[in-house]
Amino acid sequence: MVEAKRMKFGTFHLMEQPFTKSEAQVYAEHIEQFKLADKLGFDSVWLTEHHFSSVPYVPDVDGEYCVCASPYAMACAVAMITENVRIGTAVKILPLEHPLLTAEEAAMADILSGGRIDFGVGLGYRKYEFEGLRIPVEEKLERFNEALEIILGVWTTEEFSYEGKFWSVPRMTLVPRPIQKPHPPVWVATRLGTHEVIDYVASHGYHMLSAWAPPDQLGQAYKLMREARSNQGLDMDFPFTCVRHVFVAESDEEAKRKGTEYVDYYMKSTAQFRPIGDHERGQMVFGGPETCIEKIQELNEVAGINNLICWMNFGGLPIDMVKASMSLFVEEVMPKCREFGAVQQAAE
Structure with missing residues (x-):
């Protein structure tokens, strides 16, 4: 196995709101977490987008699933x-908004951040979000493709125009534009398992965002991505990323004692949207430092993961517990995992 650059780590922010917290408190706690992630040496933070995540849509859960409706407002x-x-955004749901607005919002965030934006995009998967905005969910793939073409077009073309099925753009020059050239890196949320999806991502020079696939499936996707990038003549040193819940305590027993109720809350809040079982619990990076290191090493060696996005604030965890877990992760877990490097080929 050949190693390259060091492994990277980010934090993921869904911004769940248990009814014990106000929206203002949720935002304030994540602001604390952003500051701490920057101070501790995490490489990135990732923001999501959801709409109408209220009790009528998410029954039997004592809280809101997500209160981050505008990832680029939060990015600023x-x-x-x-x-x-x-x-980064994980993800901006492209079919739900006029692409010119998305292009402007992301460009502003890129300027204000000094060129630190990662443009993560996806189709969306919650039907009620499309219904609430009166957008036919069956159009989401076509809308996604059209929106991304427009956004990249206005970012990179001095005078751009477009005639599409859903949107038309008169000849214009977009202001403002991102400061990263030719544009911020593009990340696409994907469901693994098809050559077509991976070929699409690779052929455009984009990166993949994936979440809950087990290591063996991620490893197969990694090999397909290497093959597709090789066919395109692209660099083999590329980020290969997944999201995992991460909770670190002094020992496995302490992690179980302190963290189990918050894992249970998260599982309950998302169960209606996709089936969840013990296999997903088993994929969490959850336990004492050595257990967490072993989990991450498996992701690196079996799946090719060299960029782990750590979901550390989930299920209503008190912010003090989140910050303690982050600090312990950086002190005891991250240094050893940095040494794994970015594998160039997943283990057979």
């Missing part, structure tokens, strides 16, 4: 309070 806030972390 993050830009003002951090200096080093990259700021």
